[in-house]
Amino acid sequence: MADAASNLLKGWETIEPTGNTREKLLDVAQELIQTRGINAFSFQHLSQAVGIRKASVHHHFATKADLIESLMARYLADFEGLTKGILASKVNGKTKLKRYCNLFLETLKSGKHEKSCLCGMLMAEVSSVEEPVQNQIRQFLRDNLDVLESILRDGSRDGSLNVTLNSQKSIKSTALVVLSTLEGGLLIARSDHGPEQFSGMVTRLVALLSAT
Amino acid sequence: MADAASNLLKGWETIEPTGNTREKLLDVAQELIQTRGINAFSFQHLSQAVGIRKASVHHHFATKADLIESLMARYLADFEGLTKGILASKVNGKTKLKRYCNLFLETLKSGKHEKSCLCGMLMAEVSSVEEPVQNQIRQFLRDNLDVLESILRDGSRDGSLNVTLNSQKSIKSTALVVLSTLEGGLLIARSDHGPEQFSGMVTRLVALLSAT
DNA sequence: CTTGAGCTACCTACCGATTGGTAGGTCTTG
DNA sequence: CAAGACCTACCAATCGGTAGGTAGCTCAAG
Numbered sequence: 001m002a003d004a005a006s007n008l009l010k011g012w013e014t015i016e017p018t019g020n021t022r023e024k025l026l027d028v029a030q031e032l033i034q035t036r037g038i039n040a041f042s043f044q045h046l047s048q049a050v051g052i053r054k055a056s057v058h059h060h061f062a063t064k065a066d067l068i069e070s071l072m073a074r075y076l077a078d079f080e081g082l083t084k085g086i087l088a089s090k091v092n093g094k095t096k097l098k099r100y101c102n103l104f105l106e107t108l109k110s111g112k113h114e115k116s117c118l119c120g121m122l123m124a125e126v127s128s129v130e131e132p133v134q135n136q137i138r139q140f141l142r143d144n145l146d147v148l149e150s151i152l153r154d155g156s157r158d159g160s161l162n163v164t165l166n167s168q169k170s171i172k173s174t175a176l177v178v179l180s181t182l183e184g185g186l187l188i189a190r191s192d193h194g195p196e197q198f199s200g201m202v203t204r205l206v207a208l209l210s211a212t
Numbered sequence: 213m214a215d216a217a218s219n220l221l222k223g224w225e226t227i228e229p230t231g232n233t234r235e236k237l238l239d240v241a242q243e244l245i246q247t248r249g250i251n252a253f254s255f256q257h258l259s260q261a262v263g264i265r266k267a268s269v270h271h272h273f274a275t276k277a278d279l280i281e282s283l284m285a286r287y288l289a290d291f292e293g294l295t296k297g298i299l300a301s302k303v304n305g306k307t308k309l310k311r312y313c314n315l316f317l318e319t320l321k322s323g324k325h326e327k328s329c330l331c332g333m334l335m336a337e338v339s340s341v342e343e344p345v346q347n348q349i350r351q352f353l354r355d356n357l358d359v360l361e362s363i364l365r366d367g368s369r370d371g372s373l374n375v376t377l378n379s380q381k382s383i384k385s386t387a388l389v390v391l392s393t394l395e396g397g398l399l400i401a402r403s404d405h406g407p408e409q410f411s412g413m414v415t416r417l418v419a420l421l422s423a424t
Numbered sequence: 425c426t427t428g429a430g431c432t433a434c435c436t437a438c439c440g441a442t443t444g445g446t447a448g449g450t451c452t453t454g
Numbered sequence: 455c456a457a458g459a460c461c462t463a464c465c466a467a468t469c470g471g472t473a474g475g476t477a478g479c480t481c482a483a484g
Contacts, residue, residue, distance in 0.1 A: 184396025
């Protein structure tokens, strides 16, 4: 590592298309935040993991707030793509609900260490993020509650889920129960008995909402 | 249950609580962790809030890990007292469940800023705490799941709650769903629409588990 | 074809502030 | 006088961030 000069020269031969470093920084930052949290990761860790110097990270993201905002924007877009895929699939509501829950399970299982939802981690440390990111968090919640509401409505219509639809408030509350369960379940499973525990919980949650 | 404070002492001749400074330190630390998280509070903040110097905090708690361990020990004991009171009360299971959920609502509403569950915050930042505290977290989870299981069993017996009891695994999973919902709901409500939102979610959760 | 301005991406070296923690002294009280 | 509680003064490490420089690429003007 001491011969940074030769690293520099040899590095350029195998340089890849621009934009790659920035994405890699976001990838590592996301993994670090999902495993450790926002206040337990630093530009130092980030730079070491990616293989560039700390100051170079600032070239891509001026401040930590900028980094997190960019990261959340990407996360929101990714999640929206995944949920749209589920909503568009031609299966009944119960199956859609299962698939939606599996997004969280996959998050927990992916990577070397057990990860939580990025937005869940930011919610826990919400007092440490700037206002733009707080708005992004609320956006994530609104998006997901809308998706869940849609799924619950589908399931109620096709008879696979049992949700009382007479009250507009009721279905929104049910969506909130589901999202809360998934977010809380991730945190608990990560500290306790891992993906298996989470998976069992999801099964029970879906059963609670299923038609008898 | 062993008092963690006595672990710091060679002998156990000083069981009696020392001056209230120590308790005040724990109070402030708990409030800071519940609002900001473990990595966003420092001995500096703590000393300023209590009105003593930073070095004096170290007189009461040698390290940050010691502080958190003592804090969690107190929290576990407090929570156990509260839940025992609920379990012992002569009301039906559904009412017990409502009262249990209200413990979390009260946590959210208490204090100047909106607070989450201490254990929920530690779960989010679990990678930043030492092994003894990780064990305390798991203890908290086990205690609460046992309490919930007991409540659900009561409600099933007296007919106020509708939980399929044929499977031992089912009732444990249901307890986990409830705890996850409460922990996740605290985080969401704190970032979104506050105690009202949480309260509405709890109402829906109880309804989902109620006898038709 | 060459030159050089301007760009991106990265670097070394530094900044003040804050972190958790320690050494050692002072004051009070039983 | 012993011990608990609190103090001042310090430490190395790390934090987010900045200043200023360099290597390679692109592209237009001479």
